[in-house]
Amino acid sequence: MSRPQPAPAERRSDEGGTEGRSARMFQGIRRSRRGGEPTVVPEAEFGSYYGRPVLKAPVWEWKIAAYLFCGGLAAGSSVVAAGADLTGRPSLRRPCRIGSMGALLASLYFLVSDLGRPERFHHMLRVLKPTSPMSVGTWILSAFGPGAGAAAVAELMPARVRRSLAGRLLDRLARPLGISAAATAPAVASYTAVLLSHTAVPGWSEVRDELPFVFVGSAAASGGGFGMVCAPVAEAGPARVFAAVGAAGEIVASRVMEHRLGLVGEVYREGHVGTLRRASESLTAAGLLGTVLLAPRSRAGAAASGLALLAGSALQRFGVFEAGVASTKDPKYVVVPQRERLDARAAGR
Amino acid sequence: MSRNRLSGPLDDVAGDAGHVTHPPRVGFFTDTSVCIGCKACEVACKEWNSVPEDGLDLLGMSFDNTGMLGANSWRHVAFVEQSRPTGRQDPGFDGLPTGPSGIPDTADAVEPRLREAPRGGSELGTSPLPPGGPEPQELGMPGFDRPGDLAGADTRTDFRWLMASDVCKHCTHAGCLDVCPTGALFRTEFGTVVVQQDICNGCGYCVSGCPYGVIDRREHDGRANKCTLCYDRIGDGLEPACAKACPTDSIQFGELDELRERADRRLAQLHDLGVGEARLYGRDPDDGVGGDGAFFLLLDEPEVYGLPPDPQVPTRYAPSMWRRAGAAAAAFALAGIAAFVGGRR
Numbered sequence: 001m002s003r004p005q006p007a008p009a010e011r012r013s014d015e016g017g018t019e020g021r022s023a024r025m026f027q028g029i030r031r032s033r034r035g036g037e038p039t040v041v042p043e044a045e046f047g048s049y050y051g052r053p054v055l056k057a058p059v060w061e062w063k064i065a066a067y068l069f070c071g072g073l074a075a076g077s078s079v080v081a082a083g084a085d086l087t088g089r090p091s092l093r094r095p096c097r098i099g100s101m102g103a104l105l106a107s108l109y110f111l112v113s114d115l116g117r118p119e120r121f122h123h124m125l126r127v128l129k130p131t132s133p134m135s136v137g138t139w140i141l142s143a144f145g146p147g148a149g150a151a152a153v154a155e156l157m158p159a160r161v162r163r164s165l166a167g168r169l170l171d172r173l174a175r176p177l178g179i180s181a182a183a184t185a186p187a188v189a190s191y192t193a194v195l196l197s198h199t200a201v202p203g204w205s206e207v208r209d210e211l212p213f214v215f216v217g218s219a220a221a222s223g224g225g226f227g228m229v230c231a232p233v234a235e236a237g238p239a240r241v242f243a244a245v246g247a248a249g250e251i252v253a254s255r256v257m258e259h260r261l262g263l264v265g266e267v268y269r270e271g272h273v274g275t276l277r278r279a280s281e282s283l284t285a286a287g288l289l290g291t292v293l294l295a296p297r298s299r300a301g302a303a304a305s306g307l308a309l310l311a312g313s314a315l316q317r318f319g320v321f322e323a324g325v326a327s328t329k330d331p332k333y334v335v336v337p338q339r340e341r342l343d344a345r346a347a348g349r
Numbered sequence: 350m351s352r353n354r355l356s357g358p359l360d361d362v363a364g365d366a367g368h369v370t371h372p373p374r375v376g377f378f379t380d381t382s383v384c385i386g387c388k389a390c391e392v393a394c395k396e397w398n399s400v401p402e403d404g405l406d407l408l409g410m411s412f413d414n415t416g417m418l419g420a421n422s423w424r425h426v427a428f429v430e431q432s433r434p435t436g437r438q439d440p441g442f443d444g445l446p447t448g449p450s451g452i453p454d455t456a457d458a459v460e461p462r463l464r465e466a467p468r469g470g471s472e473l474g475t476s477p478l479p480p481g482g483p484e485p486q487e488l489g490m491p492g493f494d495r496p497g498d499l500a501g502a503d504t505r506t507d508f509r510w511l512m513a514s515d516v517c518k519h520c521t522h523a524g525c526l527d528v529c530p531t532g533a534l535f536r537t538e539f540g541t542v543v544v545q546q547d548i549c550n551g552c553g554y555c556v557s558g559c560p561y562g563v564i565d566r567r568e569h570d571g572r573a574n575k576c577t578l579c580y581d582r583i584g585d586g587l588e589p590a591c592a593k594a595c596p597t598d599s600i601q602f603g604e605l606d607e608l609r610e611r612a613d614r615r616l617a618q619l620h621d622l623g624v625g626e627a628r629l630y631g632r633d634p635d636d637g638v639g640g641d642g643a644f645f646l647l648l649d650e651p652e653v654y655g656l657p658p659d660p661q662v663p664t665r666y667a668p669s670m671w672r673r674a675g676a677a678a679a680a681f682a683l684a685g686i687a688a689f690v691g692g693r694r
């Protein structure tokens with residue numbers, strides 16, 4: 001009867017060990033027990049079908065978390081690039097334009113290769129569907145991409161091409177195209193929060209009020225941080241301001257988000273995800289301090305602070321992503337809040 | 350234009366989706382009180398729809414060898430063993446040498462290893478559990494002694510066996526359909542929800558959009574799969590394969606309005622018979638998904654069958670989420686502008 005388990009055909013987002021949160025459940029009512037550690041949330045009592053999850057765990061891989069970071073970086077650095085262009089800061093403008101396109105290309109790679117049928121990626125362009133954040137996001141990226149890409153190509157043109165007619169034209173168009181990318185960037189930075197929250201996944205759905213602010217903060221911190229890493233101190237002033245505002249916003253929004261959560265807050269605090277999120281906050285806070293204290297004086301300090309902000313932003317995305325995945329694996333995050341909602345409604349009648 | 354396009358009751362589902370003239374909405378009423386757990390529905394569904402085989406192992410969960418709905422299981426018969434009678438029934442076990450149904454033993458054997466499974470066990474259910482966890486336990490299955498012979502009279506309990514055939518709910522407001530970015534998922538003229546396999550690019554958004562954990566991406570194939578309510582059959586005036594095969598009419602197919610009336614009558618009948626725990630699930634158009642096209646009569650809380658007690662379509666919060674995202678986007682843009690305007694020294 002025991003058949004050898006077939007080798008997994010595709011790697012999925014949720015592979016790897018689960019934490020020791022052993023909620024013991026089966027049909028009928030059982031108590032979920034956590035090893036005696038004190039928690040704010042009273043222990044949940046709930047029914048389930050042999051402890052099976054109610055929801056499907058997301059089929060998205062780590063690539064989607066990586067996309068969340070790269071998309072934010074592309075948006076943040078395109079804003080810095082356009083600002084640098086308009087205020088005459090060429091050594092800030094150039095790396096940010098190129099970085100924005102690089103992050104965008106990485107984003108597209110992550111998005112397309114995560115599809116079950118990557119060769120059909122263009123089916124996303126069949127429709128524009130307001131109820132699907134992924135469809136809306138496809139069109140946001142389609143609006144963002146050409147400007148960000150063209151501005152970067154204008155920076156990368158060899159002198160010979162630059163002198164040609166097409167090269168001169170692109171040179172002239174680089175500014176308006178860069179500005180068009182920067183104008184779309186706020187949408188690129190914020191829609192990904194709706195992308196995650198517009199699901200039945202408790203860990204993503206229940207943070208819907210704060211997640212957009214966490215994500216735009218993270219995008220600004222990474223974009224500004226990238227500018228600090230690449231540009232000389234004298235030109236990187238606005239990048240520092242942008243990064244600092246973003247990092248501060250990210251830390252505050254992330255704290256508020258975690259504080260407000262009920263039972264599902266566990267997946268944000270405990271285990272692997274908790275470690276990721278604590279590391280993210282430490283790096284972002286250190287990057288913020290460095291941005292304010294060191295970056296205006298020292299090139300090395302600016303680079304270190306920028307790298308800390310980039311790393312903090314990336315870990316933030318992975319933390320939120322994996323928190324959602326973890327929340328689908330245990331039926332209690334679905335059953336307990338819904339049962340409470342039903343009971344509250346019944347009591348209100 | 351109807352007021353409840355994102356959530357709440359919706360009278361004309363197919364019309365709302367753009368079908369100008371269309372047949373009445375159809376669905377399933379699954380009366381689990383008469384389900385005998387024969388799994389003919391599962392077999393008929395697989396046969397008719399050419400759904401791939403995905404394992405035939407007993408999972409240590411009573412006679413359930415399907416686990417849960419997924420890309421390769423469009424019907425799933427759940428088996429629940431409980432130490433209590435149904436309604437005022439007398440199962441007569443007090444006078445027989447019956448023992449406990451083995452429920453705690455079963456759960457203890459299954460649950461720790463579920464936690465070790467790649468997707469917490471939400472991957473297709475018919476695969477065997479991953480190796481590791483506690484040692485295999487003797488569950489007494491199959492047993493050749495009379496139940497309880499080995500345990501003694503003091504361990505005798507009442508017993509009932511709940512069986513239920515689960516299926517895609519074909520929601521009035523379908524989370525999977527709303528989030529599909531390619532238009533592969535669509536609302537048919539019958540008000541059902543179907544994936545067009547030639548369009549789906551396997552983005553996986555529907556998997557996370559479904560509040561019931563029904564739809565999944567098929568491995569090796571990469572596209573999303575779920576119950577079509579036999580779109581090909583009902584278009585030709587036939588009933589879906591599962592309903593056709595059901596020997597007790599636990600699965601009833603028909604026009605949704607009529608099914609709802611029938612379910613209300615059956616519920617009243619069961620309540621009269623003293624089965625006070627009978628309840629309808631997914632019948633109410635005021636619930637979080639605007640009512641299900643496939644709804645159920647259950648004999649216990651929904652979560653006991655692996656169903657969410659109060660599912661909501663994620664789209665319900667779409668307007669407020671986009672408002673928050675808009676505010677965040679504005680803050681991001683302002684920070685960018687302020688950084689350069691303030692920094693121009």
